[in-house]
Amino acid sequence: MKFAERGMAAVTGRRGERLLALATVLGLGVSAVLSLVVAPPDAEQGQVQRLMYVHVPAAWLAYLAFGVVFVASVAYLKSGKTRWDRLGVASAEVGVLFTSLTIVLGALWGKPVWGTWWTWDPRLTTTAVLLLIYLGYLALRQMADNPARRARWSAVVGVVGFVDVPIVHMSVTWWRSLHQAPTVLRPGAPTIAGSMLAALLVGVVAFTILYAYLITLRLRVGRLEDRVASQALSARISQRTRGAVPPAPTPDGPVPPLAGAGAPEPAANGKVPPLAVPGRSGADG
Amino acid sequence: MGDLGYVAAGYLATALALGGYVARLLARARRARRRTAALAGRPLDRPGG
Numbered sequence: 001m002k003f004a005e006r007g008m009a010a011v012t013g014r015r016g017e018r019l020l021a022l023a024t025v026l027g028l029g030v031s032a033v034l035s036l037v038v039a040p041p042d043a044e045q046g047q048v049q050r051l052m053y054v055h056v057p058a059a060w061l062a063y064l065a066f067g068v069v070f071v072a073s074v075a076y077l078k079s080g081k082t083r084w085d086r087l088g089v090a091s092a093e094v095g096v097l098f099t100s101l102t103i104v105l106g107a108l109w110g111k112p113v114w115g116t117w118w119t120w121d122p123r124l125t126t127t128a129v130l131l132l133i134y135l136g137y138l139a140l141r142q143m144a145d146n147p148a149r150r151a152r153w154s155a156v157v158g159v160v161g162f163v164d165v166p167i168v169h170m171s172v173t174w175w176r177s178l179h180q181a182p183t184v185l186r187p188g189a190p191t192i193a194g195s196m197l198a199a200l201l202v203g204v205v206a207f208t209i210l211y212a213y214l215i216t217l218r219l220r221v222g223r224l225e226d227r228v229a230s231q232a233l234s235a236r237i238s239q240r241t242r243g244a245v246p247p248a249p250t251p252d253g254p255v256p257p258l259a260g261a262g263a264p265e266p267a268a269n270g271k272v273p274p275l276a277v278p279g280r281s282g283a284d285g
Numbered sequence: 286m287g288d289l290g291y292v293a294a295g296y297l298a299t300a301l302a303l304g305g306y307v308a309r310l311l312a313r314a315r316r317a318r319r320r321t322a323a324l325a326g327r328p329l330d331r332p333g334g
Contacts, residue, residue, distance in 0.1 A: 047288040224317035231324040
């Protein structure tokens with residue numbers, strides 16, 4: 001666990017973030033050239049098959065992101081450290097983005113090839129359920145106002161929700177499906193041409209680097225927002241000890257004034273009203 | 286829409302989604318940094334940090 005935390009800290013530093021940004025741009029550029037220029041059109045599907053070079057990496061990235069949510073959720077439930085919760089929500093957000101993208105790209109491919117944007121096929125249906133599970137994960141976080149409870153609840157959803165990932169992957173094998181069977185992650189050799197496989201694998205690598213960059217950036221945002229909440233809380237506590245309590249800061253609103261008008265008066269019994277506390281749990285990592 | 290139209294729409298949707306998400310994260314980081322500096326009562330020390 002300590003090793004993983006140290007590794008994460010090294011990669012998510014500002015220098016690591018800049019290197020990842022550069023590698024992401026390069027990787028996506030090479031992937032675009034291979035998939036749009038070098039790879040030949042498919043013998044049956046024609047040009048529209050080029051969407052697979054984005055659709056498949058996006059689906060892989062969704063699996064990866066939700067796998068990381070699962071690991072981070074287990075780690076949070078074991079250690080109670082806020083950094084695992086922060087990693088979990090960062091990865092869930094990225095996973096939702098890429099699951100949505102997978103569905104949109106699949107629909108754009110499905111219309112010319114299947115003749116429909118959407119059908120209640122097992123693969124499509126389980127993917128839609130996956131999206132709903134992790135949208136629920138993010139919605140749950142908006143509902144719980146206690147940071148420790150919010151982290152615990154979402155960690156439980158992060159563990160339970162991951163059950164759908166292998167179901168999505170195996171759905172084309174377990175049930176009769178319109179969606180094509182796996183061509184790379186299958187027993188035996190891949191069933192696509194070498195140049196197409198190369199374009200696909202470069203796309204997968206490029207999207208994996210992109211995932212690392214997005215997570216790094218999202219973690220920095222999480223750290224900064226936690227720091228804002230922590231500083232606001234400290235400022236309010238120090239004001240409270242002097243008898244003036246500023247209004248609670250909103251997540252995106254302007255910085256509340258630290259002193260002056262607007263502070264509630266102490267009650268008749270001399271007690272100051274309790275604070276609505278934003279920010280982090282006590283078990284920070 | 287021809288086949289190439291679907292391909293163009295897919296790549297454009299991907300670029301917009303990724304670009305939009307990165308831009309949103311950078312804006313959130315900038316806003317949080319400004320608020321941190323304001324709460325600490327000091328000017329911003331470096332851009333983008």
